[in-house]
Structure formats: structure tokens, C-alpha cells
Amino acid sequence: MSVRVRFAPSPTGSLHIGSVRTTLYNYFMARQGEGGKLILRIEDTDQDRLVPGAIDSIYDGLHWMGIRWDEGPREGGGYGPYVQSERLPIYQEHAARLVTDGAAYFCFCTKERLEQMRAGQRARGEITRYDRHCRNIPAAEAAARAKSEAHVIRLTVPEDGTIAIDDLVYGHVEWPLRSIEDQVLLKSDGFPTYQLAVVIDDHLMEISHVFRGEDWLPSTPKHLLVYRAFGWDVPPHAHLPNVLGPDGKKLAKRHGATKVEEFRTEGYLPEAMTNYLALIGWSPGTEEEIFSLDELVQRWRIDQVQRAGGKWDRDRLNYFNGVWIRRLSDDELLRRLDPFLPAEWDRALVQQVVPLIKERMRTLAEAKDLVAFLFADTLDHDRSILVPKKKEAHETVTALSRSTVALRFLEPFSAERIEQAIGAVAADAGWSVRDLTIAIRAAVTGRKIGPPLYASIALLGKDRALERLEAAQELLAA
RNA sequence: GGCCCGGUCGCCUAGCGGUCUAGGGCGCUUCCCUUUCAAGGAAGAGGUCAGGGGUUCGAAUCCCCUCCGGGCUACCA
Numbered sequence: 061m062s063v064r065v066r067f068a069p070s071p072t073g074s075l076h077i078g079s080v081r082t083t084l085y086n087y088f089m090a091r092q093g094e095g096g097k098l099i100l101r102i103e104d105t106d107q108d109r110l111v112p113g114a115i116d117s118i119y120d121g122l123h124w125m126g127i128r129w130d131e132g133p134r135e136g137g138g139y140g141p142y143v144q145s146e147r148l149p150i151y152q153e154h155a156a157r158l159v160t161d162g163a164a165y166f167c168f169c170t171k172e173r174l175e176q177m178r179a180g181q182r183a184r185g186e187i188t189r190y191d192r193h194c195r196n197i198p199a200a201e202a203a204a205r206a207k208s209e210a211h212v213i214r215l216t217v218p219e220d221g222t223i224a225i226d227d228l229v230y231g232h233v234e235w236p237l238r239s240i241e242d243q244v245l246l247k248s249d250g251f252p253t254y255q256l257a258v259v260i261d262d263h264l265m266e267i268s269h270v271f272r273g274e275d276w277l278p279s280t281p282k283h284l285l286v287y288r289a290f291g292w293d294v295p296p297h298a299h300l301p302n303v304l305g306p307d308g309k310k311l312a313k314r315h316g317a318t319k320v321e322e323f324r325t326e327g328y329l330p331e332a333m334t335n336y337l338a339l340i341g342w343s344p345g346t347e348e349e350i351f352s353l354d355e356l357v358q359r360w361r362i363d364q365v366q367r368a369g370g371k372w373d374r375d376r377l378n379y380f381n382g383v384w385i386r387r388l389s390d391d392e393l394l395r396r397l398d399p400f401l402p403a404e405w406d407r408a409l410v411q412q413v414v415p416l417i418k419e420r421m422r423t424l425a426e427a428k429d430l431v432a433f434l435f436a437d438t439l440d441h442d443r444s445i446l447v448p449k450k451k452e453a454h455e456t457v458t459a460l461s462r463s464t465v466a467l468r469f470l471e472p473f474s475a476e477r478i479e480q481a482i483g484a485v486a487a488d489a490g491w492s493v494r495d496l497t498i499a500i501r502a503a504v505t506g507r508k509i510g511p512p513l514y515a516s517i518a519l520l521g522k523d524r525a526l527e528r529l530e531a532a533q534e535l536l537a538a
Numbered sequence: 539g540g541c542c543c544g545g546u547c548g549c550c551u552a553g554c555g556g557u558c559u560a561g562g563g564c565g566c567u568u569c570c571c572u573u574u575c576a577a578g579g580a581a582g583a584g585g586u587c588a589g590g591g592g593u594u595c596g597a598a599u600c601c602c603c604u605c606c607g608g609g610c611u612a613c614c615a
Contacts, residue, residue: 064571069615070614070615072614103615105614105615106614106615108614109615112548124595167613169613174613178612182539184539185539186540187539188539188611212579212613229545230542233542235613236541238541239541239542239611245613246613247613248613249613251613252613253613254614254615258615272581274543274544274608274609275608275609275610276609277542277610278541278542278543278609278611279610279611279615280542297542298571301544302608304608308607308608309607309609310609335587339551339563340550340551341550341552342551343550343552345552345553346562347552347562347563349551349563366551368544368545369543369544369607369609370549370550370551371549371550372549372550373550375564375565376549376550376563376564377564380564382576386577387587417576418577419578420575420576420577430575451541463546472583477575482573483573493573494573497573500573500583501573501574507574509576510574510575511573511574511575511576512574513573
């Protein structure tokens with residue numbers, strides 16, 4: 061049987077990196093065998109939580125990550141519609157069928173009654189659970205009332221016994237049926253609950269493997285019961301360990317950035333995101349860890365996915381991002397950098413600095429500060445960094461002045477020649493090259509650290525370099 | 539509270555009964571390289587394998603209990 065896997069986000073906000081990790085694993089699975097299909101299904105059965113634009117953001121985020129899929133709301137396919145709100149009749153017919161079969165029943169309890177019931181249960185220290193108040197209304201009576209009264213459809217859960225699954229990641233997991241309540245399958249607004257919709261859609265769309273977050277594991281028995289009520293086979297399931305915040309709880313907004321979009325604008329590469337994310341919860345069993353999307357497809361195995369949740373670690377992401385930035389060709393880096401740099405900056409000049417800053421960036425966003433000195437009209441010199449430790453201001457003026465002289469008639473104005481000239485000045489003045497470059501760097505770039513100095517000066521150009529050297533001297537002399 | 543899951547260096551993890559005096563990576567420290575910062579190279583600190591009982595000639599690996607953490611417990615997904 062061919063692989064058909066799906067990822068099924070709710071359009072309740074922008075794409076969370078935890079969902080991305082789940083999607084990635086589905087993607088790996090789909091791309092491993094011949095003819096595997098990846099399907100996008102939008103689970104919008106909660107009309108109250110819809111966020112406008114969420115679907116666009118899901119598309120944008122996943123496309124940016126380099127994930128392509130085969131069937132979905134905009135791509136079509138033979139199993140549509142792929143948006144749950146467009147499949148209402150399907151759910152309603154199936155739910156009705158369950159009622160007819162005696163596997164489910166109409167429930168007329170109001171929200172108020174349910175609340176009271178729970179409040180009472182809590183007060184008595186009991187488990188809060190639906191009391192099956194409507195479970196034994198005679199079928200004919202219930203059917204009649206359903207024509208005029210607001211109602212939901214609930215699953216008739218057996219009173220005794222157990223239900224179990226052999227999860228691909230967690231192994232054998234078993235639940236006592238006593239612990240499961242008569243779940244709502246169809247809401248009073250005619251929409252299905254997640255519990256009903258997933259099972260029907262996964263079955264109808266012929267999903268071969270269900271991969272989803274660990275937090276779904278507790279509701280799996282409900283789904284199992286629905287499969288059983290319909291008499292359908294249960295596809296293999298794999299629950300995936302959660303991505304956690306530093307405090308060990310599910311990664312959430314309060315932990316910082318959690319949306320792909322945020323990482324994109326902060327200057328992370330999709331390659332790094334993919335690589336890093338794949339490694340939370342999965343390991344190849346070897347000591348390799350740098351993998352492209354395609355390599356991950358080759359290497360990833362569901363049985364190497366581990367059970368414990370993994371914490372999101374920004375430092376480690378930064379490391380991967382640095383690795384992938386360095387792996388980019390200079391031209392490609394230039395392209396990726398473009399949106400992070402002011403449009404008015406001369407791209408020809410940017411192109412020349414790129415090699416100098418390539419191994420100095422952890423994120424694309426850092427490039428701007430690194431090279432800003434090349435594009436600034438004037439510099440705000442800072443006296444305190446102009447003068448090297450153990451040197452006096454007047455000595456520094458002299459050293460800078462000699463450097464200015466040495467550079468003034470230098471031709472060609474190349475990094476090599478500049479290096480020679482500055483070396484000569486240092487020797488002449490009795491300064492260490494280190495101290496001299498500290499002063500010159502501060503004078504020419506306004507900063508203590510930056511790209512290699514000599515090449516930076518060459519790129520700046522003689523006129524501007526001299527101007528800045530002189531400005532620094534004036535400041536120190538004043 | 540109930541049900542379920544998890545627990546190897548600060549973090550991501552390798553490990554599936556002996557090769558583990560527990561390996562790698564991130565981060566951290568030191569050194570080398572060096573015009574700064576990076577990158578790169580080398581070295582190092584860091585783990586009572588949550589704790590306690592078993593099983594076994596032998597356990598991080600199997601079993602039980604305890605503790606701790608997390609998830610779920612809606613007409614949310």
C-alpha cells in the first residue's frame with residue numbers, strides 16, 4: 061500500500077514551529093517511498109477560533125521551509141474537499157449513521173446543565189465527566205426531539221473493558237474504557253468535533269500513517285472507539301514528542317518566538333530551521349548532525365524517533381544557522397541578505413563585503429550592523445575606543461596621523477598594500493600592529509570589532525578612509 | 539483529582555544485557571591560529587544514566603515501587 065500522510069493544522073494563527081516539526085516528519089515519510097503523497101488538510105471545525113489569513117501564513121511558512129505537498133485546498137486532489145468546513149454533510153451523514161447503528165446518541169443537555177453537572181461533581185470531589193443523562197432516551201423519542209430541539213451527537217462508549225494501540229513511537233498504550241466519557245462527535249452547530257472529523261477524513265482520504273503531536277495521545281482512545289463504531293481499520297499511528305520551552309512545558313508564546321514567520325524575519329535560514337528542528341526528537345544514531353532536507357528524507361526513520369520531549373535551544377539553532385550560512389555560496393548569501401539590507405545600499409559594494417562577513421554572522425539580520433560603516437556618510441567616533449589600552453590620546457593622534465600619511469599616496473589601494481603600509485607605520489612608531497589596528501579600526505569603522513581591517517579599508521576607498529582618519533585625529537586633539 | 543506519557547552532562551542526543559573507566563554536538567573554559575571579532579584546530583570542565591528495590595555471572599539498558607516533570611481531562615484543536 062502506498063504511503064499517504066497528512067498534516068492537518070488549524071487556521072487559528074500563524075504556523076508554530078512545533079507543527080512544522082510534525083509536518084517535517086510527515087514530509088520525510090511521504091518522500092521516502094515511491095509514490096508517497098503528502099496531504100494538507102485544514103481543520104477549521106472550531107468556527108470561534110478562526111484567524112483570518114491563517115491559511116496564507118501556513119502556506120507561506122511551509123513553502124519557505126521548502127516543503128511541498130501533493131494534495132490540499134489549493135492544489136486539489138482526488139479526496140477533496142480538503143477544508144473540513146466544506147465537508148459538513150459528510151460528517152453529518154456519518155454521525156447519523158452511528159446514531160442509527162446505536163453506536164451514538166442524541167444529547168439534548170444544555171451547556172448550562174453540563175456546567176452545573178460539572179460543578180456538582182467537582183464539589184463532591186468526583187471526576188468531572190458527562191453523566192450520560194441522554195444516553196437512554198428511547199431512540200424514537202430522541203429522533204423526534206432532534207427535529208426541533210438543539211442537540212449534539214455523542215458516542216456511546218462501552219462501560220467496561222480496555223482499548224489499546226501499538227504506537228510506532230510509544231509502543232503499546234492501553235486505556236480503561238471507564239476513563240473515557242461519551243464524547244461529543246457532532247456539535248449543535250452541525251460541525252463535527254475534531255474527534256469525529258479526523259477519523260472520518262483520515263479514513264476517507266485513505267491516510268496510511270497518522271503522525272501527530274504527543275499531546276494527541278490521550279485522546280487516541282476516543283478515535284479508536286470511533287474507528288470501531290464505523291467498523292474501519294485503524295492505520296498505524298505515531299505520536300511525536302513535544303517541542304518544549306526552557307521550563308519543560310509545551311513551547312508557547314511566552315517562551316519567545318514560536319512562529320516560523322518570526323524566525324524568517326530574524327534572519328534564520330530554512331535549511332537551518334529544518335536541520336535543527338528535525339533533530340529535536342530524532343537522531344540518526346550516528347554522530348552526524350548536519351543534514352539538508354533531502355538528506356533528512358534519506359536518513360530519517362520513525363523508529364529512531366524518541367519519546368521524551370526536547371527543549372527548544374536558541375543557542376543551538378544559532379549554531380546551525382551559522383553552519384548553513386557558511387555553506388551558502390557568496391552569490392546565494394547575497395540574495396538571501398538582500399531583504400535584510402537597506403535598499404539604497406550599493407549592491408555592488410555589498411557583494412564585495414559578503415565574503416568578509418560570511419563567517420561572522422549567526423543570522424542574516426546581523427549583517428547590517430557588521431557592514432554599516434561602509435555605507436554611513438559620517439561616523440560618530442567614540443573617544444573611548446579610539447585610544448588603545450595603555451596609550452595616550454596624543455600618541456594615538458600621532459599614530460593615526462602617520463597612518464594617514466602612509467595611506468595617502470598608496471597605489472593601488474589594495475588590502476595587501478594597506479597591510480604593508482600599516483605594518484611599516486607600526487614598526488616606525490614603535491607600536492604593535494595590534495594597537496595600531498585597534499586605533500585605525502575605531503577611526504575608520506567606528507567600532508571595536510568588524511570584518512578584516514585591511515580589506516575593509518580598501519572597500520571603503522581611500523577618500524573616505526582618509527576623511528575618517530582625520531576626523532578621529534581632530535576629535536582626539538580637541 | 540482521574541487517565542496517559544516521560545526522566546542519560548546546563549541544552550539536543552548516542553546507547554536497545556557485556557565492546558560504557560557512558561560517546562558526539564551546542565553552550566562554557568583554556569590554548570593555538572590571528573589586525574579585531576568570527577571561523578578553524580587542540581585540550582578541558584561538566585553525567586550518583588531521577589531514587590530505591592529486584593531479575594541476571596553481568597543493567598543506563600529487563601521488571602516493580604517511589605519521586606519529579608509533562609500532556610490530556612470542552613459542543614478547542
